[in-house]
Amino acid sequence: MPIEPAYMIFVTLSALGTLQLVAARYGLQGLFFFPARSRASSLAGLLTISVSYYWFFSSADRNVPGLEGTQLIFFFSLSCLLAISITLALSSLVNRQPRSPRPPTQANPPGPPPAGLDALKRVSYFQLLRAPLRLPAARARRLFAYGWWISLLPGTPSRCFLASPGRCTRASGRRPRKARGKTDDPGDN
Amino acid sequence: MIPEITELDRALFQAVNGLVGRSPWLDGLMRLLVNEYFVPVSMSLVLLALWFSGANPHLRKTNQRAVLYAILAQGLSAAIVAANNGLYFRPRPFATLTVNLLYYRPTDSSFPSNPAAMAFTFALIIWLFNRRAGAGLLLLALLFSFARVYCGVHLPSDILGGAVVGGIAALLATVALKGIVEPLFRIAINFARSFYLA
Numbered sequence: 314m315p316i317e318p319a320y321m322i323f324v325t326l327s328a329l330g331t332l333q334l335v336a337a338r339y340g341l342q343g344l345f346f347f348p349a350r351s352r353a354s355s356l357a358g359l360l361t362i363s364v365s366y367y368w369f370f371s372s373a374d375r376n377v378p379g380l381e382g383t384q385l386i387f388f389f390s391l392s393c394l395l396a397i398s399i400t401l402a403l404s405s406l407v408n409r410q411p412r413s414p415r416p417p418t419q420a421n422p423p424g425p426p427p428a429g430l431d432a433l434k435r436v437s438y439f440q441l442l443r444a445p446l447r448l449p450a451a452r453a454r455r456l457f458a459y460g461w462w463i464s465l466l467p468g469t470p471s472r473c474f475l476a477s478p479g480r481c482t483r484a485s486g487r488r489p490r491k492a493r494g495k496t497d498d499p500g501d502n
Numbered sequence: 503m504i505p506e507i508t509e510l511d512r513a514l515f516q517a518v519n520g521l522v523g524r525s526p527w528l529d530g531l532m533r534l535l536v537n538e539y540f541v542p543v544s545m546s547l548v549l550l551a552l553w554f555s556g557a558n559p560h561l562r563k564t565n566q567r568a569v570l571y572a573i574l575a576q577g578l579s580a581a582i583v584a585a586n587n588g589l590y591f592r593p594r595p596f597a598t599l600t601v602n603l604l605y606y607r608p609t610d611s612s613f614p615s616n617p618a619a620m621a622f623t624f625a626l627i628i629w630l631f632n633r634r635a636g637a638g639l640l641l642l643a644l645l646f647s648f649a650r651v652y653c654g655v656h657l658p659s660d661i662l663g664g665a666v667v668g669g670i671a672a673l674l675a676t677v678a679l680k681g682i683v684e685p686l687f688r689i690a691i692n693f694a695r696s697f698y699l700a
Binding site: 320323324327328331332334335336338339341362366369370375376377378379380382385389393397428429430431432433438441442 | 533534536537538539540542543546547550551554555556557559562580604605606616653695698699700
């Protein structure tokens with residue numbers, strides 16, 4: 314095999330193994346290839362790295378002229394990007410089912426999901442990417458289901474198109490209902 | 503003084519290179535470490551691991567800054583070596599001495615050692631941010647450098663030159679260019695963070 318594909322396979326496999334090891338070490342369960350099994354992910358990572366190193370260095374003599382410095386950087390970067398993409402795609406496929414929520418603890422405080430890589434501790438990458446898309450899609454569905462005609466009314470605030478219809482008082486033509494027994498006018502008393 | 507240093511350099515080289523053939527196990531290990539793949543790929547994989555490592559967001563951000571500084575310093579180190587090679591050429595030890603060669607015959611200048619510069623740049627930069635990972639990388643850099651001398655492709659002074667280049671590149675990146683690159687690194691990390699990749 315020529316050195317370029319051999320090097321790319323070697324780096325891609327090693328990087329895949331490295332990512333599994335790091336994910337297992339820091340509990341990034343959304344990156345696991347074996348759902349919720351950190352020991353299996355560690356072992357898989359170690360095995361992948363060992364096999365890739367063994368294969369690359371035993372398949373041919375590597376102490377001969379090969380890749381130049383810039384080629385090494387180019388193929389390494391390409392292989393790393395490939396490994397990251399494979400990890401994100403494959404882990405998202407095997408972690409499709411959302412996990413049952415953990416009871417809140419000091420390490421897992423209640424509240425909104427964490428930002429950045431920490432978000433991958435509970436959900437897969439594709440689930441994270443889908444979350445921001447889900448909200449506009451739901452709003453669009455509502456708009457086309459029963460809200461589109463509101464836009465024809467003059468002076469309708471734009472937020473009414475996007476908010477749920479119950480909250481949009483002006484477009485529905487009704488005034489907000491007052492609580493019984495109370496009036497706005499202090500002179501009534 | 504210079505001839506004495508040259509003599510010492512050659513004597514040290516021949517002492518290390520003279521070990522070739524005494525232990526097949528050591529020869530095999532050095533042949534594994536000497537090439538352009540084993541140590542550079544291992545060090546780069548450590549950088550990849552560091553990008554995703556950190557018990558909390560603050561530590562992870564420190565590691566990610568270290569990775570970005572290491573990449574910048576690597577570029578500076580390569581530029582310094584290229585500039586030096588344009589001005590000064592030193593033949594490889596196998597061109598002037600009797601050598602037990604375990605590697606192919608590179609044609610570029612022997613001084614400073616480009617692989618040593620690369621390895622020490624990575625190791626020193628990471629050591630500045632993460633002592634544990636940096637110590638591991640320094641050990642790898644020392645092994646790599648020893649293997650280059652053992653296999654007959656570099657004199658010890660080439661390695662020393664490479665380590666100095668690595669140190670200069672690390673200082674340039676983390677001290678001289680810090681004011682310029684730090685905001686850029688912050689933007690890069692926040693950008694990656696918005697895609698859950700940092």
